[in-house]
Amino acid sequence: MELKFADRIGSLQASAIREILKSTADPNVISFAAGNPAPEAFPVKEITEISNRILTQNPISALQYSISEGYTPLRDTLKSYLKQTQHIGSETDDLIIVSGAQQGIELSCKVLCNEGDTIICENPSFVGSLNAFKSYNANLVGIDMDAEGIEPEKLEAALKSNPNTKFIYLIPNFQNPSGKTMSFERRKAVYALAKKYSVLIIEDNPYGDLRFSGEDIPTIKSLDIEGLVIYCGSFSKILSPGMRVGHVTAHKDIIQKIVVVKQVSDVHTNIWSQIICNEFMTKYDLSQHIASLKQIYKHKCNLMLDGIREHFSPKIEHTTPEGGLFLWCTLPEGSGMMEFCRKAVSIQVAVVPGTAFLPSEEYRTTSFRLNFSTPTDEQIIKGIELLGKLTKEMF
Amino acid sequence: MELKFADRIGSLQASAIREILKSTADPNVISFAAGNPAPEAFPVKEITEISNRILTQNPISALQYSISEGYTPLRDTLKSYLKQTQHIGSETDDLIIVSGAQQGIELSCKVLCNEGDTIICENPSFVGSLNAFKSYNANLVGIDMDAEGIEPEKLEAALKSNPNTKFIYLIPNFQNPSGKTMSFERRKAVYALAKKYSVLIIEDNPYGDLRFSGEDIPTIKSLDIEGLVIYCGSFSKILSPGMRVGHVTAHKDIIQKIVVVKQVSDVHTNIWSQIICNEFMTKYDLSQHIASLKQIYKHKCNLMLDGIREHFSPKIEHTTPEGGLFLWCTLPEGSGMMEFCRKAVSIQVAVVPGTAFLPSEEYRTTSFRLNFSTPTDEQIIKGIELLGKLTKEMF
Numbered sequence: 001m002e003l004k005f006a007d008r009i010g011s012l013q014a015s016a017i018r019e020i021l022k023s024t025a026d027p028n029v030i031s032f033a034a035g036n037p038a039p040e041a042f043p044v045k046e047i048t049e050i051s052n053r054i055l056t057q058n059p060i061s062a063l064q065y066s067i068s069e070g071y072t073p074l075r076d077t078l079k080s081y082l083k084q085t086q087h088i089g090s091e092t093d094d095l096i097i098v099s100g101a102q103q104g105i106e107l108s109c110k111v112l113c114n115e116g117d118t119i120i121c122e123n124p125s126f127v128g129s130l131n132a133f134k135s136y137n138a139n140l141v142g143i144d145m146d147a148e149g150i151e152p153e154k155l156e157a158a159l160k161s162n163p164n165t166k167f168i169y170l171i172p173n174f175q176n177p178s179g180k181t182m183s184f185e186r187r188k189a190v191y192a193l194a195k196k197y198s199v200l201i202i203e204d205n206p207y208g209d210l211r212f213s214g215e216d217i218p219t220i221k222s223l224d225i226e227g228l229v230i231y232c233g234s235f236s237k238i239l240s241p242g243m244r245v246g247h248v249t250a251h252k253d254i255i256q257k258i259v260v261v262k263q264v265s266d267v268h269t270n271i272w273s274q275i276i277c278n279e280f281m282t283k284y285d286l287s288q289h290i291a292s293l294k295q296i297y298k299h300k301c302n303l304m305l306d307g308i309r310e311h312f313s314p315k316i317e318h319t320t321p322e323g324g325l326f327l328w329c330t331l332p333e334g335s336g337m338m339e340f341c342r343k344a345v346s347i348q349v350a351v352v353p354g355t356a357f358l359p360s361e362e363y364r365t366t367s368f369r370l371n372f373s374t375p376t377d378e379q380i381i382k383g384i385e386l387l388g389k390l391t392k393e394m395f
Numbered sequence: 396m397e398l399k400f401a402d403r404i405g406s407l408q409a410s411a412i413r414e415i416l417k418s419t420a421d422p423n424v425i426s427f428a429a430g431n432p433a434p435e436a437f438p439v440k441e442i443t444e445i446s447n448r449i450l451t452q453n454p455i456s457a458l459q460y461s462i463s464e465g466y467t468p469l470r471d472t473l474k475s476y477l478k479q480t481q482h483i484g485s486e487t488d489d490l491i492i493v494s495g496a497q498q499g500i501e502l503s504c505k506v507l508c509n510e511g512d513t514i515i516c517e518n519p520s521f522v523g524s525l526n527a528f529k530s531y532n533a534n535l536v537g538i539d540m541d542a543e544g545i546e547p548e549k550l551e552a553a554l555k556s557n558p559n560t561k562f563i564y565l566i567p568n569f570q571n572p573s574g575k576t577m578s579f580e581r582r583k584a585v586y587a588l589a590k591k592y593s594v595l596i597i598e599d600n601p602y603g604d605l606r607f608s609g610e611d612i613p614t615i616k617s618l619d620i621e622g623l624v625i626y627c628g629s630f631s632k633i634l635s636p637g638m639r640v641g642h643v644t645a646h647k648d649i650i651q652k653i654v655v656v657k658q659v660s661d662v663h664t665n666i667w668s669q670i671i672c673n674e675f676m677t678k679y680d681l682s683q684h685i686a687s688l689k690q691i692y693k694h695k696c697n698l699m700l701d702g703i704r705e706h707f708s709p710k711i712e713h714t715t716p717e718g719g720l721f722l723w724c725t726l727p728e729g730s731g732m733m734e735f736c737r738k739a740v741s742i743q744v745a746v747v748p749g750t751a752f753l754p755s756e757e758y759r760t761t762s763f764r765l766n767f768s769t770p771t772d773e774q775i776i777k778g779i780e781l782l783g784k785l786t787k788e789m790f
Contacts, residue, residue: 005506128658260526261404266660
């Protein structure tokens with residue numbers, strides 16, 4: 001029999017990033033294509049201690065069914081942590097634990113968007129979120145960014161011409177893929193526009209803790225008097241992505257709906273890992289651990305930037321991130337970016353073509369993404385030198 | 396601003412089961428309303444050994460990002476296990492690891508069903524699956540069961556009158572909630588009808604390993620020459636539900652689509668738990684562990700059945716399950732089942748009203764579900780005696 005799939009998945013392809021990740025299984029390829037934490041960034045000793053304690057003292061709590069809202073002590077810990085560190089969470093807000101911020105974003109879209117509703121996002125944006133939105137047949141409209149993030153005039157024009165907009169999806173800190181950070185003025189302007197046009201904002205902040213230079217900028221959620229902002233956070237970049245634990249803070253009416261679709265999605269998030277996250281936050285020094293991560297990523301980012309400045313053709317532009325895991329290089333207008341990426345693989349260096357991050361096929365880019373968190377120092381030095389030579393040959 | 400949610404979640408309420416679970420937080424209430432494995436059913440010692448070994452030998456493998464298809468060694472182990480034990484898996488099939496069978500069912504619906512497509516299911520059926528289907532605005536048609544499962548004539552009539560049927564959803568072994576098992580003749584008849592009408596079957600088999608009396612019956616998937624059956628299995632009832640690890644075996648074209656939507660749902664299933672499942676299957680005696688579980692549940696089921704026979708009004712019908720976690724009681728036609736359930740709670744015994752398991756509000760039932768896996772022996776004896784008195788007072 002001929003298989004007929006749902007219309008909604010027609011536009012979905014397996015993420016280009018993950019396909020490239022697979023091709024980089026070759027150990028001879030230097031991969032700048034991943035988005036993994038550095039292997040040295042995991043607090044293995046502490047996690048081992050916690051895990052042993054759980055399995056000795058109360059193993060059933062880690063193995064039995066739990067509730068869809070998430071482990072209550074972790075929810076409470078996160079609520080006070082987010083309140084104290086970032087002024088996130090009002091009396092009308094609630095918090096749910098999800099299986100990584102990815103699930104928070106997907107479920108938010110599921111409860112909010114009918115097919116054909118518009119979602120406005122940065123152009124470029126995170127491919128995992130874009131595909132989640134496409135999987136509900138949303139209409140994606142991308143807004144160009146300058147050094148301060150999306151431009152408010154362009155955002156307002158998009159809101160005017162798309163009255164069916166449900167929310168604006170943003171990664172304000174060290175954006176994936178661009179590495180850019182939205183200025184405070186822009187955050188305020190975007191929030192004001194959301195209010196003016198009665199749309200929600202999804203603020204995706206997986207990298208926010210990893211600022212290694214410059215000054216912290218308040219989250220958009222910290223400005224949220226009206227209950228317009230759905231804030232997604234994650235343990236993936238500060239503890240472990242393999243555990244798949246994230247969280248969503250939003251107006252309690254939104255969280256209540258997310259709980260219902262969470263229940264039909266995976267019942268609840270792995271409870272063992274939820275307990276580990278809570279124990280780490282309450283019995284260990286999270287801020288000290290994050291400080292050590294910042295050192296790791298600052299070093300790796302600077303190493304990559306130094307290499308780019310030394311080896312790349314001056315015709316290649318690049319961003320200078322103040323945190324996170326990625327930077328973004330742009331080839332001269334009109335150049336063959338895909339050809340460049342293919343040639344890079346042929347000299348055993350993998351980068352992600354910028355096309356992977358476009359809201360739809362209508363958009364164009366000559367950029368590519370570099371990740372500096374996963375490769376070793378030696379790989380960064382050698383890989384950037386190889387890429388540099390290629391840029392000088394081609395441009 | 397007034398929040399407007401997607402149409403698809405309009406018909407969704409938080410599962411009645413889980414709401415009742417919350418109300419049973421009162422330690423004085425004897426709960427027959429859950430569906431949890433018995434606390435003594437967890438192989439804590441073995442899981443502790445495995446976890447220590449992973450964290451000593453290769454912690455990063457358990458903490459880092461992984462691939463959406465699932466941990467390759469676990470996929471391979473499951474493929475040969477399912478092949479050897481149940482003749483499941485052909486050359487055109489593939490297998491994906493999911494975050495519990497619930498996710499396998501939800502994602503199968505997501506890749507297959509447009510809004511308004513029909514899904515045929517048993518009446519009654521598992522509330523978690525019914526809600527997953529409703530969350531994609533599917534049209535649910537329930538088929539009544541006799542002692543052998545759904546009746547083929549009624550199934551064929553439903554297939555004829557619903558030409559937009561995408562799949563038939565079935566729990567052939569020790570069905571949740573009814574405790575019934577579909578006979579081999581019926582399984583063959585249902586498969587033949589699926590083939591005749593070009594529809595797929597989702598075979599949900601979370602309890603299949605837990606047969607404590609009678610003879611094993613081949614799965615529908617084992618009959619699947621044409622690639623029509625999507626088979627969902629789970630570690631929740633044999634190892635640990637808190638880990639959220641399940642698996643789906645289906646035609647590789649279907650699995651490929653599920654991988655894509657899995658990626659946008661939660662990227663991948665908790666990798667630490669996937670490694671634990673694989674280590675347990677390959678280095679410990681799974682069949683011996685399952686044998687011990689069967690003893691536990693056989694004992695508890697018999698205890699409950701003995702109590703019912705002794706204390707219940709003879710006007711109450713009940714099923715006699717050959718495995719699984721549940722049995723199903725039916726009050727006389729026309730009686731107030733909800734009133735009975737409410738009175739039960741008032742005498743501190745919780746059961747799940749059968750209405751929770753109906754495909755839609757058009758259906759009616761006077762039944763309720765009893766779970767025998769979670770309560771202690773003492774709770775079963777006392778709770779059934781209390782319920783029995785109530786049945787005699789009311790009927």
